[in-house]
Amino acid sequence: MxxxxxxxxxxxxxxxxxxxxxxxxxxxxxxxxxxxxxxxxxxxxxxxxxxxxxxxxxxxxxxxxxxxxxxxxxxxxxxxxxxxxxxxxxxxxxxxxxxxxxxxxxxxxxxxxxxxxxxxxxxxxxxxxxxxxxxxxxxxxxxxxxxxxxxxxxxxxxxxxxxxxxxxxxxxxxxxxxxxxxxxxxxxxxxxxxxxxxxxxxxxxxxxxxxxxxxxxxxxxxxxxxxxxxxxxxxxxxxxLDDYLQNTKIRNAKLRHAIADVDGIEMRKCHDEDGDCNLSVAFFLPTPDLAVKFGEAMGKHGVGGGPMYTHGNGDRHVYPNWHYILEKRTYHPNGLPYSHPAYEGKIHYSDRMCPRTLDYLSRAVCIGIQPDMTDEAIDKTANAIRLAARDIL
Ligand SMILES: Cc1ncc(COP(=O)(O)O)c(C=O)c1O
Missing domain, CATH: 3.40.640.10 (Type I PLP-dependent aspartate aminotransferase-like (Major domain))
Incomplete structure (x- = not known):
């Protein structure tokens, strides 16, 4: 629909x-x-x-x-x-x-x-x-x-x-x-x-x-x-809403089932699988380098993929790319809120300040799930993941 x-x-x-x-x-x-x-x-x-x-x-x-x-x-x-x-x-x-x-x-x-x-x-x-x-x-x-x-x-x-x-x-x-x-x-x-x-x-x-x-x-x-x-x-x-979530749930489960026996990838943890909106299937590769190679291999098998963070990829979902936050820029040159005496902290941002975040995201491959994703698209994605694992891992 x-x-x-x-x-x-x-x-x-x-x-x-x-x-x-x-x-x-x-x-x-x-x-x-x-x-x-x-x-x-x-x-x-x-x-x-x-x-x-x-x-x-x-x-x-x-x-x-x-x-x-x-x-x-x-x-x-x-x-x-x-x-x-x-x-x-x-x-x-x-x-x-x-x-x-x-x-x-x-x-x-x-x-x-x-x-x-x-x-x-x-x-x-x-x-x-x-x-x-x-x-x-x-x-x-x-x-x-x-x-x-x-x-x-x-x-x-x-x-x-x-x-x-x-x-x-x-x-x-x-x-x-x-x-x-x-x-x-x-x-x-x-x-x-x-x-x-x-x-x-x-x-x-x-x-x-x-x-x-x-x-x-x-x-x-x-x-x-x-x-x-x-x-x-x-x-x-x-x-x-309920239909949407039901549809993503079915499709997510199908894809996860189809790749359940792929060795060398580790599914991301979820605090409540039943409470997930099932908008993605994400898994970790052992290293960032392997995640890049895995994405390339998936691409060769017809499905785009790749790590959720690579240095300098410009994705503003990941903090190192929030340059105007890290540089403490605001709309006014007075530099509020950082410069005001009411703020007694001394915040120093750096693009490497959360290394575990970068590690997880640079090893994570994330596949989006749509509520109208067809069985063919799910099979094709699962196949690309299986073949990428065979080629790379
Ligand atoms: C996590 C998160 N927070 C806030 C927003 C902001 O929502 P909006 O684009 O409706 O202002 C978005 C939108 O992409 C988001 O993904």
Missing amino acids: ARIDKEEEQAVLKVLRSGELCRYGPEESTVAAFEKGIAEKFGVKHALATNGGTASLIVALYAAGVGLGDEVIISGYTWIATPSAVVIANAVPIIAEIDESLSIDPDDIEAKITPRTKAIIPVHMLGMPSDMPRIKALAEKHNLVVIEDCAQAMGASVNGKRVGTYGDIGCFSLQQSKILITGEGGVVITDDDDLYDRARMAHDAGNLWGISKQSQAAFPGMNFRMDEIRGAVASVQLTR
């Missing part, structure tokens, strides 16, 4: 014909309906639609009161939007190692906590859940806020509990490459009434819709509102 189908078309047409494109126009807003649907699906009190995953992260950081003087621990493997959002909130990103699950290593989180640490942002990359029970326990022990970056992982879970509901706030993206899509779009979820009020203020230029003037939540915000057209698409997309 196409990712965008007749139902989305009809829902969008309905909005266009109504002439009410902003959520505050119609009596029955599509954005409000989407938020209601998300809150029900995730079993949370509040969902707030935004216009992107980056916007969601910024809203969450503002809602949590993260700002000047604060440090936020994030994963060394994430899209550049995660550290960028932290800097935009005037806090300092502290980059932590990942482990064999390709998500943030809780031991390294703990090693990097300082008196300035305010929040942790675990990122559920490629739809794979981070070790949320441990991260949550760490946060409770050190009194830290947890903001989950679930941009790539709508529907993932750990021990039956969905990611996005472990942290104080969960942030999702609906951008074109994600599980549910509106082109651009996002949503934040929380059970906390105050965080929700603050998130609403942050995402809506400090508008006081339904928030009393006396409320502590009142402060100037941005405009990260979702519009009715996207609300309409998002509401339909949400009805497709």
Whole structure:
């Protein structure tokens, strides 16, 4: 089935014909309906639609009161939007190692906590859940806020509990490459009434819709509102979530089964196989050099592949390529947040500061799984992996 189908078309047409494109126009807003649907699906009190995953992260950081003087621990493997959002909130990103699950290593989180640490942002990359029970326990022990970056992982879970509901706030993206899509779009979820009020203020230029003037939540915000057209698409997309995940699950299992007896490759660890969105099959080669050769050999057998990180490959999912973060650049020459006296730390970034992250990613080969991947495509991929292993290992 196409990712965008007749139902989305009809829902969008309905909005266009109504002439009410902003959520505050119609009596029955599509954005409000989407938020209601998300809150029900995730079993949370509040969902707030935004216009992107980056916007969601910024809203969450503002809602949590993260700002000047604060440090936020994030994963060394994430899209550049995660550290960028932290800097935009005037806090300092502290980059932590990942482990064999390709998500943030809780031991390294703990090693990097300082008196300035305010929040942790675990990122559920490629739809794979981070070790949320441990991260949550760490946060409770050190009194830290947890903001989950679930941009790539709508529907993932750990021990039956969905990611996005472990942290104080969960942030999702609906951008074109994600599980549910509106082109651009996002949503934040929380059970906390105050965080929700603050998130609403942050995402809506400090508008006081339904928030009393006396409320502590009142402060100037941005405009990260979702519009009715996207609300309409998002509401339909949400009805497709379970099917999407079922389809990736079947295909992922088929591919993994087909390569289960290949010697010399080691599957990446997952904190909960049942809670994986199954968007990829990733495995490690013994060395980075072998991973490069393995990718080349797969290419010869008709399927593109290769390590997730090679030095200088420019992929902004991997921290050495976040040059404007590592060089502490910001939009203004005053150098905030790094230079402000409220920040008492002395952060020094280097492209080699998380060697284990680089080791894992430079040895990892990752195959993307699509919900409509055909049996032929799965067989062809499995075959290329088997032949590459025969040629190289
Ligand atoms: C892990 C992660 N965080 C945040 C984002 C930002 O989402 P958006 O592009 O919707 O702003 C993305 C998008 O690619 C992402 O992959």
